[in-house]
Structure formats: C-alpha cells, structure tokens
Amino acid sequence: MTATTISAIESAAPPVTLPKLLSGQKALVTGASSGIGKAVATALGQAGADVVVNYVGNAAAADAVVEDIRKSGAKAYAHQADVSSEEEVAAMFTKMMQDFGTIDILVSNAGLQQDSAFPDMTLAQWNKVLSVNLTGQFLCAREAVREFLRRGVVPSVSSAAGKIICMSSVHQQIPWGGHVNYAASKGGIKLLMESMAQELAPQRIRVNAIAPGAIRTPINTSAWQTKEAYAALMTLIPYGRIGEPEDIARAAVWLASDHSDYVVGTTLFVDGGMTLYPGFATGG
Ligand code: BGC
Numbered sequence: 001m002t003a004t005t006i007s008a009i010e011s012a013a014p015p016v017t018l019p020k021l022l023s024g025q026k027a028l029v030t031g032a033s034s035g036i037g038k039a040v041a042t043a044l045g046q047a048g049a050d051v052v053v054n055y056v057g058n059a060a061a062a063d064a065v066v067e068d069i070r071k072s073g074a075k076a077y078a079h080q081a082d083v084s085s086e087e088e089v090a091a092m093f094t095k096m097m098q099d100f101g102t103i104d105i106l107v108s109n110a111g112l113q114q115d116s117a118f119p120d121m122t123l124a125q126w127n128k129v130l131s132v133n134l135t136g137q138f139l140c141a142r143e144a145v146r147e148f149l150r151r152g153v154v155p156s157v158s159s160a161a162g163k164i165i166c167m168s169s170v171h172q173q174i175p176w177g178g179h180v181n182y183a184a185s186k187g188g189i190k191l192l193m194e195s196m197a198q199e200l201a202p203q204r205i206r207v208n209a210i211a212p213g214a215i216r217t218p219i220n221t222s223a224w225q226t227k228e229a230y231a232a233l234m235t236l237i238p239y240g241r242i243g244e245p246e247d248i249a250r251a252a253v254w255l256a257s258d259h260s261d262y263v264v265g266t267t268l269f270v271d272g273g274m275t276l277y278p279g280f281a282t283g284g
Pocket of ligand 1: 113170212219221
C-alpha cells in the first residue's frame, strides 16, 4: 500500500449533503460543544431542526456550534447545564419549553472517561463517570418523555411523539480493562435504552442508541494522534480508517427522522467493524 493510499484512507468521512429530514423539529443535544455532540448538533441543524446546544464548561466552543447551526438557517442557542444535576436538567428543559415550545428529539450524548487500573480506581472516578454517562441520560430522557407524553404525536411534524437517541459505545458490548467505570456506564445505557423503548413504544416514543467505535475526538487523542497509535488502532478496525464525528452525526439524523420510523429499541453500531472480533479474521 502506498503512502498516498494510506492518507486517503485516513481522511474524513465522504462528504454528503444532508436532506432537510427534520424541518420544524426541536432538538436538544447534550455535550454538544465538542466531538460527537458538536457534529450531531450541527448535522441536526443542517437537516432543518432547531437545536439547543448543551455544554458544561466551554461557552465559547458552544457559541461557535450555535453560529454554525444558524448559518444553515435553523434556530439555535447554547445552554450550560451539568446533565448529572436534576435541578440543572429541569431548568434546561424549562428554558427550552419557553424558547422553542417543545422538544421532538433528544440526543443524550454528554459523556466522559476517567480511566484507571482497577485496583487504583477511586470512588470519585467511579461516581463521576456513572453520574454523567448514565444518570445524566436518565434525567434528560425523563424530562423529554414527560413533554412527549404531554404533547403527543403531531402528524405534520413527525409520525412519532418523540425520539430519543442514547449515545452509547462499542463498550456496551466489548469489555474494556482499565476503563471499568466507562464500560459499566455504557452497559447500563444499553438496558436503560431497551427498557425505556419497550415501555414507551406504545406511546409512539422511539428510543434507540448509537454505539460509536473509535471516533476522532478529544476523548481518545492518545488512540490516534501518533502514527504508531493509529497503526495499533487499525488492528482493531476492519474497515481501515478511524471514524469521524460526521459518521455518527449522519446516523443520528437518520435515527431522529421518520425514515427510521419502525426502528425501536435498536443499537446502531457505527464502528467500522470494531465489534466483529477482527482478531478472528486470521486467528482462532
Ligand atoms: C471511547 C474511546 C475509544 C472507543 C473505542 C469509545 O467509547 O470513548 O476512547 O477509542 O470507544 O475503543
């Protein structure tokens, strides 16, 4: 393989123009100031939705995402809230109801890693990851569902009363030593999502998840920043390139739209084949 071919493979996801599948819909994306959340919020805006850009720390970065969304003609504003705080989540939804009137799409994306060898993991590291990654999804979903149930289906907007997309990870399935808090949070999201989907489908609320593999974002720079790290990462990815945030964003637009109306309680793995046990292609 020539050097040119390698850099072509390493380049971004192929460009696509997103159709306006979400016109007239109101979306909230948590953790939307960077990484996957930023790409999802931007793509939902390009697809025609008005978007609340939730962030916890970096106001300037969230404002830049808002500016980008406005360029595509959609409404957007940034809202600071820690998704693990019941009060802050409630206040975020109150404000959204005031400004946008309702919510049609929740993308529960906020998440973090606090890695440690198991014997050294502190209770603080355990609690932080579980409270943001898992409890945060519960708190945001509960608020969204209350509004979906209050409003019901508006056929001119969507066939569903509301859509929730839980951002999970391949680590809801692949055990991950050195990251047990993170893997446990993602395993929790799997059954949180499936149980909500089962309970709420009769009310025409669609709950699904996306399980990204290795995506080029700030959460995992050590996995792709050097040539050596990138090469090691490729042994885990049959498709031969790292994922880009846009790969996830496009899946989110589809899952939020009526094009996926019969998709309920599913986890969509967007991972270049990472969950296909690549070691077994030549071993076993
Ligand atoms: C983690 C990344 C990791 C990827 C694949 C994600 O959920 O946040 O750090 O690179 O899974 O292992």
